Amino acid sequence: MKIVQTLWCGKKNLLTDPFGWPHAENHLASWALSCHSLREHYDDVVLYTDAEGKRVLSDVLQLPYTDVRVVYVPDECRPHHWAYPKVKTYAMQREPFLHIDGDVYLPHPIPEPAASAPLIVQNREHGAGYYQVMLDRMMAHQGIWLPSFLEEGLRNNSISSFNMGIFGGNDLAFIGRYCEEVFRFFEQNRMNDPDSPYSHITCNQIFEQVFFAVMADKEERRVDSVLGRTLFSENYSQKEFCDLTHYEQHPFFHILGGHKWNKSISELVMLTLLRKWPDTCQRLWRLFPQQHLRLQNRRKTRIPDLTPQECLARYADFLYQAESEWGQLEPEQLLVWEKSAARFYEFLNTPIEQRAAYQLQPHPESRVFTLPTTWHRIGTELVLTRTQGEKLGSACQIAVIPSTGCPATKEIALDDIAANILYLLQDTTDYAQLTERLMPCFSPKLRKDKEKLQMCVEHELEYLLFHGILFAISKNKS
Numbered sequence: 001m002k003i004v005q006t007l008w009c010g011k012k013n014l015l016t017d018p019f020g021w022p023h024a025e026n027h028l029a030s031w032a033l034s035c036h037s038l039r040e041h042y043d044d045v046v047l048y049t050d051a052e053g054k055r056v057l058s059d060v061l062q063l064p065y066t067d068v069r070v071v072y073v074p075d076e077c078r079p080h081h082w083a084y085p086k087v088k089t090y091a092m093q094r095e096p097f098l099h100i101d102g103d104v105y106l107p108h109p110i111p112e113p114a115a116s117a118p119l120i121v122q123n124r125e126h127g128a129g130y131y132q133v134m135l136d137r138m139m140a141h142q143g144i145w146l147p148s149f150l151e152e153g154l155r156n157n158s159i160s161s162f163n164m165g166i167f168g169g170n171d172l173a174f175i176g177r178y179c180e181e182v183f184r185f186f187e188q189n190r191m192n193d194p195d196s197p198y199s200h201i202t203c204n205q206i207f208e209q210v211f212f213a214v215m216a217d218k219e220e221r222r223v224d225s226v227l228g229r230t231l232f233s234e235n236y237s238q239k240e241f242c243d244l245t246h247y248e249q250h251p252f253f254h255i256l257g258g259h260k261w262n263k264s265i266s267e268l269v270m271l272t273l274l275r276k277w278p279d280t281c282q283r284l285w286r287l288f289p290q291q292h293l294r295l296q297n298r299r300k301t302r303i304p305d306l307t308p309q310e311c312l313a314r315y316a317d318f319l320y321q322a323e324s325e326w327g328q329l330e331p332e333q334l335l336v337w338e339k340s341a342a343r344f345y346e347f348l349n350t351p352i353e354q355r356a357a358y359q360l361q362p363h364p365e366s367r368v369f370t371l372p373t374t375w376h377r378i379g380t381e382l383v384l385t386r387t388q389g390e391k392l393g394s395a396c397q398i399a400v401i402p403s404t405g406c407p408a409t410k411e412i413a414l415d416d417i418a419a420n421i422l423y424l425l426q427d428t429t430d431y432a433q434l435t436e437r438l439m440p441c442f443s444p445k446l447r448k449d450k451e452k453l454q455m456c457v458e459h460e461l462e463y464l465l466f467h468g469i470l471f472a473i474s475k476n477k478s
Contacts, residue, residue, distance in 0.1 A: 001115060002097045003038050003045040004168075007031065007053040008085035011074045014056040015287060016372050020423050022416075023373065025288045026266040028056065030255065031102045032280050033273045035063040038100060041109035048089045050074065061283050077192050080426065083204035084186065086164075091179035096170035103255040104165045105272075107248050114224040118171035119216065121162040122254065123227035125209070132159065133430050134206055136475065137359055144198050145188040147181050153214045160213035161205065165254045166226050167212075178215055182207045194325075200364040202426055226252060238440055244268040257427060261420045262440040290374035311379025315369060319400065322367040323409060326402045329365070334404050337363060340473065344465035347472030352454075355431040359473045360461075362425050366469055368414070369398045387413040389467060399469045412467045417441055417460045422469070 019027040038045045047065045050072040058068045077084040190196035241254045242265045274281040285292045395413035403410045424437050464470035
């Protein structure tokens with residue numbers, strides 16, 4: 001069986017961007033553990049990536065891929081369409097295959113008969129409300145083109161989904177037709193064109209998971225699953241999917257969504273890599289000398305920190321890039337966003353049990369800068385003095401958005417929880433789902449105090465809404 005993986009970095013740096021993990025080192029540890037776990041059972045494991053992915057995973061970390069194919073470029077697609085390169089990898093296959101995400105680890109090979117099934121996924125998902133919200137958000141954009149099978153599913157209220165952390169099979173003809181439908185969706189709506197009104201829509205789960213599931217159901221295709229049962233979209237528990245303390249006892253692990261921000265989980269990933277493949281772990285640590293100071297040879301000259309001036313210059317480059325991309329925005333569109341932000345108190349004054357009437361959406365032109373932990377302390381402090389908000393002492397990121405006021409760019413400091421909310425909103429706009437997926441980000445003690453936990457979530461949402469980083473859009477208003 002051929003195993004394939006996809007890493008598209010876009011314009012991100014693998015040594016500084018955390019890709020949804022607490023630190024860039026944790027992200028790379030996950031890729032290392034995933035690759036090694038696959039090579040333990042399979043003789044053909046191929047990485048489809050870009051130049052940055054090959055440089056770090058293959059050339060530097062020396063992960064044991066049997067082949068590394070540089071097939072993607074930084075501008076392959078819009079940054080928020082991260083599942084699009086995965087679909088392109090599916091389409092390139094000419095023999096039976098399994099695609100395994102970089103946050104999936106296999107302590108054991110996938111058992112038969114699922115491993116040789118015509119179509120295989122991790123598991124079927126039951127979350128009609130969750131996906132309906134995403135579809136409603138898409139359909140709110142008048143004129144968007146949808147394939148006929150999806151429109152039929154919407155009419156019949158028969159929207160399905162699969163978790164495709166593990167995906168593949170030997171029915172290459174069907175998989176190829178599914179990929180062509182995704183490509184047609186992108187072409188018809190010009191999803192990769194920044195000037196298209198539809199290119200800002202975040203809909204990865206729709207075009208990757210729902211397209212495949214609806215097509216398979218319509219054609220009555222049998223789809224085997226590794227898990228062997230259906231899960232509600234919010235029921236991916238830490239114990240079943242992330243508890244690496246029992247590594248050999250689980251059929252597989254998948255560190256989904258908000259679980260990545262749980263520092264105990266990210267530490268378990270690193271410890272598992274250290275226990276089973278220590279040479280790779282040490283190569284990884286050498287990439288982050290400021291994270292492992294006592295491992296440095298003090299007889300040698302250590303790489304110095306960036307000076308405060310260099311830190312400011314790097315942040316200035318980030319701002320310049322963002323403001324250049326905003327240069328073509330129409331004033332009318334800016335006013336629409338400002339009005340949406342100004343209505344945030346409607347959501348905050350709505351009782352919690354009625355908040356299903358709202359969708360939570362990040363500002364469509366927001367950009368996020370992650371403050372490297374290796375920066376000079378004074379450099380970080382100087383950058384943060386530019387920002388608004390109350391989180392200067394705990395900030396890990398800065399969100400920037402275009403503004404009609406002065407200054408024309410708003411810079412907002414974000415702590416871990418605020419940053420995680422924005423990350424999770426790539427996958428859900430539902431208030432209850434968001435709250436549930438935030439759980440792993442809080443301590444076990446706080447999770448037991450429901451009232452205090454709710455207050456924490458409310459405080460973070462109010463902060464993001466007040467500063468215009470997040471919109472609460474009523475489904476009942478145009």
